[in-house]
Amino acid sequence: MISLLACPGLVYIAPCVCTGLQVKFAPDGVTLHEQQTRSSQLRESPKFILISIFDADKKMVKWHCIVSQPFAENTYIATVAGRSDCLVIDPGFEPDKVFQSLESEDLVPSAILNTHGHSDHIAGNAALKERWPTAPLVIGHGDANKLTDPELNLSATYGLPMVSPPADSMLAAGDVFADAGLEFEVRETPGHSPGHIVFICKQHDPWVVFGGDVLFRGSIGRTDFPDGNHEHLITAVREQLFTLPDTTIVLPGHGPSTTVGEEKATNPFFA
Numbered sequence: 001m002i003s004l005l006a007c008p009g010l011v012y013i014a015p016c017v018c019t020g021l022q023v024k025f026a027p028d029g030v031t032l033h034e035q036q037t038r039s040s041q042l043r044e045s046p047k048f049i050l051i052s053i054f055d056a057d058k059k060m061v062k063w064h065c066i067v068s069q070p071f072a073e074n075t076y077i078a079t080v081a082g083r084s085d086c087l088v089i090d091p092g093f094e095p096d097k098v099f100q101s102l103e104s105e106d107l108v109p110s111a112i113l114n115t116h117g118h119s120d121h122i123a124g125n126a127a128l129k130e131r132w133p134t135a136p137l138v139i140g141h142g143d144a145n146k147l148t149d150p151e152l153n154l155s156a157t158y159g160l161p162m163v164s165p166p167a168d169s170m171l172a173a174g175d176v177f178a179d180a181g182l183e184f185e186v187r188e189t190p191g192h193s194p195g196h197i198v199f200i201c202k203q204h205d206p207w208v209v210f211g212g213d214v215l216f217r218g219s220i221g222r223t224d225f226p227d228g229n230h231e232h233l234i235t236a237v238r239e240q241l242f243t244l245p246d247t248t249i250v251l252p253g254h255g256p257s258t259t260v261g262e263e264k265a266t267n268p269f270f271a
């Protein structure tokens with residue numbers, strides 16, 4: 001499902017609820033065919049990625065990415081090698097894929113994290129909570145109301161009304177979330193959604209940030225929702241993400257991973 005919306009200076013190619021693939025075109029323009037090709041490439045990759053990094057204690061930290069259809073949303077599983085507990089970040093509309101991945105590695109989630117409350121990032125919450133009811137559901141305080149409201153989480157708008165269990169814990173800027181041997185600094189990044197947060201793991205080099213729908217490879221999150229704000233998003237990226245080391249790996253909510261340095265150098269929204 002691709003919708004094409006035009007507004008002054010920008011063209012949005014939006015393959016999903018909040019996929020947020022925004023493409024800013026060069027002054028001489030890009031043909032529609034090329035636009036669709038770029039969109040298709042982002043939607044197709046990655047099918048599955050696994051990033052392994054050793055922390056200061058030489059423990060391997062693994063980040064799995066599982067792509068959930070129909071919105072090509074990236075769900076992440078984060079775990080420290082040798083441990084049976086893990087974190088699940090933004091479980092989407094295909095929780096069975098998450099179950100299969102967890103079972104294949106004998107992992108049990110100790111918490112479920114949401115970067116924001118749009119439906120494609122929270123649709124799997126209920127299934128995971130049903131299976132592991134003691135795993136707390138964690139989200140930014142500003143987006144917690146979206147969990148239980150199909151209008152606010154945009155699922156009703158797209159004909160797939162759903163709700164999540166309510167939040168067990170809410171985070172704010174400056175909080176540190178620690179569980180399953182992993183530790184994250186929390187930063188607030190409004191614009192795509194007012195209560196959007198990102199999770200930054202600094203326990204290895206390079207750092208890793210779970211960025212949700214804020215910053216994509218060559219693009220940014222959509223801001224054409226009733227509570228979206230383009231200026232807020234640009235400011236959030238500049239102040240909360242571009243202040244991280246250039247080597248920081250960005251694991252986005254859609255499409256392939258990137259780095260802070262690559263986006264600072266090449267992302268057309270920050271030229």
Ligand SMILES: [Zn+2]
Pocket residue numbers: 017018019116118121192193213
């Ligand atoms: Zn979103």
